[in-house]
Amino acid sequence: xxxxxxNKKVIALYVLPALVLILAIVYIPxxxxxxxxxxxxxxxxSPVFIGFDNYGALLRDSMFWSSAWHSLLLALFSGISxxxxxxxxxxxxxRIKGANLFRKIYxxxxxxxxxxxxxxxxxxxxxxxxxxxxxxxxxxxDNPPAWLAEPKLVLLAIFVPILWQYAGFYILIYYAALxxxxxxxxxxxxxxxxxxxxIAWKIKLPLAxxxxxxTIVLAVVxxxxxFDLIYVMTSGGPNGASEVMASYMYKEAFKAYxxxxxxxxxxxxxxxxxxxxxxxxxLTASKDTIQYS
Amino acid sequence: xxxxxxxxxxxxxxxxxxxKAWRLGYALLYAILxxxxxxxxxxxxxxxxxxxxxxxxxxxxxxxxxPMNPRWExxxxxxxxxxxxxxxxNSVWITLAATALTVVIASLVTFAITRMxxxxxxxxxxLFMVAMMIPVHSTLIPLFSMFNKASLIDNPIxxxxxxxxxxxxxxxxxxxxxxxxxxxxxxxxxxIDGCSVNRMFFRIVLPMTNSVLATTAIINIIYNWNxxxxxxxxxxxxxYKTLTVGVQNFIGQYxxxxxxxxxxxxxxxxxxxxxxxxxxxxxxxxxxAGSVKG
Numbered sequence: 001x002x003x004x005x006x007n008k009k010v011i012a013l014y015v016l017p018a019l020v021l022i023l024a025i026v027y028i029p030x031x032x033x034x035x036x037x038x039x040x041x042x043x044x045x046s047p048v049f050i051g052f053d054n055y056g057a058l059l060r061d062s063m064f065w066s067s068a069w070h071s072l073l074l075a076l077f078s079g080i081s082x083x084x085x086x087x088x089x090x091x092x093x094x095r096i097k098g099a100n101l102f103r104k105i106y107x108x109x110x111x112x113x114x115x116x117x118x119x120x121x122x123x124x125x126x127x128x129x130x131x132x133x134x135x136x137x138x139x140x141x142d143n144p145p146a147w148l149a150e151p152k153l154v155l156l157a158i159f160v161p162i163l164w165q166y167a168g169f170y171i172l173i174y175y176a177a178l179x180x181x182x183x184x185x186x187x188x189x190x191x192x193x194x195x196x197x198x199i200a201w202k203i204k205l206p207l208a209x210x211x212x213x214x215t216i217v218l219a220v221v222x223x224x225x226x227f228d229l230i231y232v233m234t235s236g237g238p239n240g241a242s243e244v245m246a247s248y249m250y251k252e253a254f255k256a257y258x259x260x261x262x263x264x265x266x267x268x269x270x271x272x273x274x275x276x277x278x279x280x281x282x283l284t285a286s287k288d289t290i291q292y293s
Numbered sequence: 294x295x296x297x298x299x300x301x302x303x304x305x306x307x308x309x310x311x312x313k314a315w316r317l318g319y320a321l322l323y324a325i326l327x328x329x330x331x332x333x334x335x336x337x338x339x340x341x342x343x344x345x346x347x348x349x350x351x352x353x354x355x356x357x358x359x360p361m362n363p364r365w366e367x368x369x370x371x372x373x374x375x376x377x378x379x380x381x382x383n384s385v386w387i388t389l390a391a392t393a394l395t396v397v398i399a400s401l402v403t404f405a406i407t408r409m410x411x412x413x414x415x416x417x418x419x420l421f422m423v424a425m426m427i428p429v430h431s432t433l434i435p436l437f438s439m440f441n442k443a444s445l446i447d448n449p450i451x452x453x454x455x456x457x458x459x460x461x462x463x464x465x466x467x468x469x470x471x472x473x474x475x476x477x478x479x480x481x482x483x484x485i486d487g488c489s490v491n492r493m494f495f496r497i498v499l500p501m502t503n504s505v506l507a508t509t510a511i512i513n514i515i516y517n518w519n520x521x522x523x524x525x526x527x528x529x530x531x532x533y534k535t536l537t538v539g540v541q542n543f544i545g546q547y548x549x550x551x552x553x554x555x556x557x558x559x560x561x562x563x564x565x566x567x568x569x570x571x572x573x574x575x576x577x578x579x580x581x582a583g584s585v586k587g
Binding site for chain 1: 322325352401410427435438461490491515526555576577580
């Protein structure tokens with residue numbers, strides 16, 4: 001048995017394809033991103049080592065800081081939207097008939113590509129022919145804004161399709177967590193005279209907290225990485241008002257052909273994502289986990 | 294007896310009022326759920342409507358009016374005119390090839406990690422788990438220059454390799470639980486029968502993982518079908534573009550014909566929607582299982 005299951009040749013044969021791929025496509029590029037960030041390089045010639053100049057320039061680059069700020073704002077919006085998703089999941093999990101069907105309907109936008117979603121919402125927000133402004137003008141609002149052309153509104157306008165796209169996903173996760181709570185706990189609380197709100201706040205929320213923490217990490221780190229939707233809807237505009245870290249990196253590298261600077265931005269993005277994950281995990285790590293099984 | 298009926302009985306005469314209030318609350322909850330469902334579906338219904346209209350109908354009729362004479366020609370027009378047929382076939386074969394490769398390669402490594410004995414297994418597993426946190430954007434520039442050097446730019450192989458590598462961690466993660474739970478007796482019996490590891494894996498273990506393989510395949514298909522940034526960066530000729538990028542370029546050229554735009558978008562999302570109609574339970578399960586991917 002042991003000799004068969006520790007056959008080195010077979011192990012190598014089974015492990016190497018996956019291992020070589022992950023090293024070649026994920027880990028080596030990450031190391032190279034770190035290295036390219038220290039070079040001046042237009043993508044065609046060979047990279048010239050310039051030390052930390054790119055990082056110095058990055059720290060003085062107001063466009064970069066505003067893109068980082070926009071990423072942070074989106075992360076914040078996403079974090080707050082979790083409250084809404086959790087509330088809907090609570091309603092859905094309250095022994096309602098057809099919960100399964102609702103859950104599936106909510107999930108549909110999540111299955112679509114960000115490009116299709118972005119193109120669809122471009123039509124929804126269209127200043128003259130879009131459905132949003134036609135509805136607004138039909139109820140008497142005469143000069144509805146051109147949502148995606150207003151620097152002050154554009155991030156919020158971009159956030160709405162994000163909210164729409166991920167609703168089903170988070171509701172699905174919360175629903176599963178809430179359904180895992182034994183019914184006996186709720187019944188005991190009811191016998192003690194607790195009302196539905198008290199049960200939700202004092203019993204269900206604490207017991208679903210572990211999952212809530214995971215979704216906070218997912219939402220925040222996920223929003224730091226937004227690219228497709230913004231690239232298609234506004235490509236960072238108007239005037240950089242919706243630029244985020246990933247779209248800024250893409251522009252620097254593939255539009256301005258400054259691969260060194262783009263790599264420095266990409267490395268920064270990586271570090272921020274890892275730090276954000278770490279901080280949120282630390283902040284939300286509970287010392288005592290609740291036992292209820 | 295449930296606590297609800299118990300408390301209702303115990304309150305005797307007040308019972309009727311409580312039931313009434315309870316019904317009202319129930320109706321309110323339903324109203325909330327239905328409102329959310331409408332919000333989720335409404336943009337898609339509107340998309341379907343304008344995909345069957347011409348510009349005059351889109352702009353002059355109320356936005357919610359049904360397409361009176363559904364213009365299916367919008368679909369036939371964009372299907373061949375904008376290369377959509379080519380993009381569609383590319384999406385299908387690249388998605389399927391990458392998914393099949395991911396599932397097979399991930400199964401092999403998961404088997405080796407969970408069932409076989411070697412010193413570095415936990416280190417290798419760690420490499421895959423850490424990779425899950427790495428944003429794809431941070432690898433984009435080096436991948437572009439690597440594929441460029443290997444003459445794989447504008448070649449679907451670059452897409453397949455990246456899709457397989459980036460979906461590997463989540464696929465392994467989902468398979469892991471299943472493989473850990475496999476009873477050891479399966480292996481012991483086959484070893485005693487003189488079975489080789491290959492035979493054991495392909496003939497006995499792999500067929501046992503059918504259901505979890507389907508789950509992982511589904512989330513791989515959804516990710517691959519919708520992938521945008523790698524196609525947009527690596528592929529330049531229309532011949533190899535997939536739907537996400539093809540749709541984007543096509544619409545960029547015809548920004549004024551809403552019917553054509555609607556039809557193009559519908560074509561790009563329809564396969565996933567149809568799959569959802571038939572496989573919704575599996576897809577829900579797959580997405581829930583894949584939820585660790587940020």
